[in-house]
Amino acid sequence: MDKIIIKGCLNGGRARDLNPNVPWTPEEVAQEAVRCYEAGASIVHFHARHPDGRVSYDPAWYARADGLIRAQCDLVLNHTTARGQDIPVEAVTRYLLETPNPVEMVSLNLGYGIRWPADPETGERRTTISPNSYEDICATLDACYQRGTFPEPAVHDTGMLNNATTLMREGKIRSSRYFLVEPSAHWGDGRQSMVGSVRNYTMITDNIRELYPEATWLAHSSGSQTFVLCSVAIATGAHIRVGFEDSPFLPNNPQPSSNAQYIEWAVTMARLNGREPATPEEAREMLGLLPALDG
16 A cells, blocks of 8 residues: 655744644643644654744753654654744754753744735734755754754745755755655745746756656645645655644645644545555655654
8 A cells, every 4th residue: 555644844933813722832732742742644744833932942842743743653753944034043042952862853944034025004014034045954954864863855836946956966865765845836826936836846846856766855835835745745656744833724624723634634535545644653764764762
């Protein structure tokens, strides 16, 4: 049976204005992670959050969430290295190095994220930057490899794929067998990134296939586009990510109560295509991860 890795993205930086069920605390995240595991996920991706919902980089928050999840199941745990424009890279490297039990995976954006978000009241746009210079990326990679953490090369467009290739050829990224493919912009939304269309997804993955014939990838997008791209990925042998971070709603469900409902959608789609959800252990083997750590 063809196996598919299904990742739950539990919260990201998602606010609760469109869905009040987004988990923010370590306890809420752990509960959601276990629900996703029971529904068929093999990996869960989540961001530390402050009580008011702001993104956090607190090692203690991650340690608490990780410990609660690991006490109940053997999910692959996947943190983030994404930063706001006022957050130094040291905030990320500190939590990667100081969390007592190192996490198995972290997503790693391979370049700057530039947006022109509109003020919800005035409609006026401003420029915001999620920084990630070459030097920042190398510092993050060094912290990952010190702890045995797998850096997940996240490519939003072909420019980031080019950066990934540069880092892999230089040996800065030590594995070229896996990519996170995430063209997520919408036309006219002010993001300097590839729109999450099937054409753009195919362009990125065709290049991956040409450059790294043995590689696999995991796909997602944002909003309704995530379900289109995930459906294509399922049907063509790739792996997927779904959850509150990428969309506050499901097809035909404007306000899901749990990330587990996204996993159930993904499992149904996978089985309709003759594929079976991979277990966490199978996902580790497919991606070349270290065994799960206790704690």
